[in-house]
Amino acid sequence: MSAVSHSRYLIIGAGSMGLSAAHYLAQQTTETIQVLDAYSPPHDQGAHHGETRLIRLAYGEGAAYVPLAKQAWALWQAMAQEAGQALLMPVGVVNCGPSDDPFVVQVQESADQYQLALETLSGDELNARYAGWQLPAEMTGCVESQAGVLRIDRIMRWLRQRVSAQAQIQLSTGAGVVRLEALDSGGVLAHCADGRQFSGDRVLLSSGQSLQPLMASVGIELPLTRVRKTFAWFECDERYTPDQFPGFSINDASGIYYGFPNIEGAGFKIGRHDGGQPLPPGEPLRAFGELEEDLAELQPVLDRYFPGVGALRHGAVCQYIRTPDEHFLIDECLPGVLVAGGFSGHGYKFASVLGHLFAHWLFDGEKSPLLAPFSAQRFSSPGFE
The missing domain is CATH 3.30.9.10 (D-Amino Acid Oxidase, subunit A, domain 2)
Incomplete structure (x- = not known):
């Protein structure tokens, strides 16, 4: 059994949400941020690959998304300025x-x-x-x-480069997590298929298709x-x-x-x-x-x-x-463990703002009110089918 590599911050899943969260978290803390991915982002095994995604502010899926969309638009523009390249095409x-x-x-x-x-x-x-x-x-x-097209390949490659260039972020690729153990003090111990083990006190689990089986390994069933x-x-x-x-x-x-x-x-x-x-x-x-x-x-x-x-x-x-209602699933499902998934085909446009909010939540423990509609508790409420 390999030694456990421990860090205060652990992000499992380096797709759009995980890389964005690591990018913004590094602006708030000098502590090590450990990021794990089963492959090597950007790749075609998640939901973040491809050339383009739509971004729009008037939102047919529900008005609760509009404040997030407005902040996402501003953050994509700021990211494009930092990257020095066009990441958003305002074609309407x-x-x-x-x-x-x-x-x-x-x-x-x-x-x-x-x-x-x-x-x-x-x-x-x-x-x-x-x-x-x-x-x-x-x-x-x-x-x-005020809507248009996000350039996904450019965004993901820039985020990967940006994260890789920051000494405090440790990106481990080929680190497919197969099982979690909840820690008594909060956070989890993550077991990888190759025997490596990583633990974290504050954890973001944004691992796409593996999200459901990983949470099932700690006794939590998610409707994904x-x-x-x-x-x-x-x-x-x-x-x-x-x-x-x-x-x-x-x-x-x-x-x-x-x-x-x-x-x-x-x-x-x-x-x-x-x-x-x-x-x-x-x-x-x-x-x-x-x-x-x-x-x-x-x-x-x-x-x-x-x-x-x-x-x-x-x-x-x-x-x-x-998810059953096709709205996001974002919650602290275990102490110190933030779960982000169920983006149901319309989540990428929010990766900038959600990464920003996840970073704050990991750092100071405060969940933004903008994320309240996406709690896992709604699936156990009376009348939900």
């Missing part, structure tokens, strides 16, 4: 759907509540503004100018589901350049879809937010195209709404870690 986002669609209604209500700039247009008006749309007249679109998701890039014409077409989400009878303009010639990108194939932690993701629905669920939407989009270039797979 359009959320489309029937006028009575709950998501569209919530986007409008959250904008009203927080006085966000939002323009509501009919399908015909959207078609006139953006030549790349082919929407029915009865469709409603909410146009948000791992889901295989796909997205793809397609040929497109000049109507879909970033100066001509925004990021978007669209809800129709067949599902909930999201997408991006043609950024740097990569092609028109689209994915489906709902649906997907549940699978257990650790099971390999089947490649794009191995299931018939991978392309079949995208093509009708492209044919229906996007007249300038053509043949498939290539597709990819990723994973969502979902």
Whole structure:
């Protein structure tokens, strides 16, 4: 058995949340921060890989996200300035759907509540503004100018470089944690598959698909589901350049879809937010195209709404870690152990602000009120199904 490497701060999972938290925590303390990852970030085994994610402030998933989104936007801008490169493209986002669609209604209500700039247009008006749309007249679109696209590859590579350059942060890769032991004094002892052991007094567990089994090893069952998701890039014409077409989400009878303009010639990108194939932690993701629905669920939407989009270039797979209500799960589930997961496919845009808040929580023990809606206690409350 190897000797235990102890540090006051231990972060298990060096994805977007873990690296962001380490980055901000190093600004508050001179003590050692130990960060563990089963692979070597950035990698394609979590939920942080890929080129792009949408960021928007008017939030159809609920108004509680808006204060976080506003802070995240400011922190991404500050991070871009520090990095000396463009990490955020303010191309705008359009959320489309029937006028009575709950998501569209919530986007409008959250904008009203927080006085966000939002323009509501009919399908015909959207078609006139953006030549790349082919929407029915009865469709409603909410146009948000303070929104856009995060450059994920750039962000993750810069965070990795930034964290690796700070002497007080010890990043251990290939450190796949397979079991936890709760410590009487608070915190945990983490056992890695290769025999290494790490302990920490103040711990952030942000380990994606391994979050559920690791917490089960200390007797805590979390209601998390791992889901295989796909997205793809397609040929497109000049109507879909970033100066001509925004990021978007669209809800129709067949599902909930999201997408991006043609950024740097990569092609028109689209994915489906709902649906997907549940699978257990650790099971390999089947490649794009191995299931018939991978392309079949995208093509009708492209044919229906996007007249300038053509043949498939290539597709990819990723994973969502979902909670039953698709809201985040963020809580201190053991003394000194902060759990962050269940980001349900819409969490990356908040990685900057959540990393900032996790850093404060680890350092001073104070949980931000902005995180209150995401407590694990909601799943055991009366009436929750």
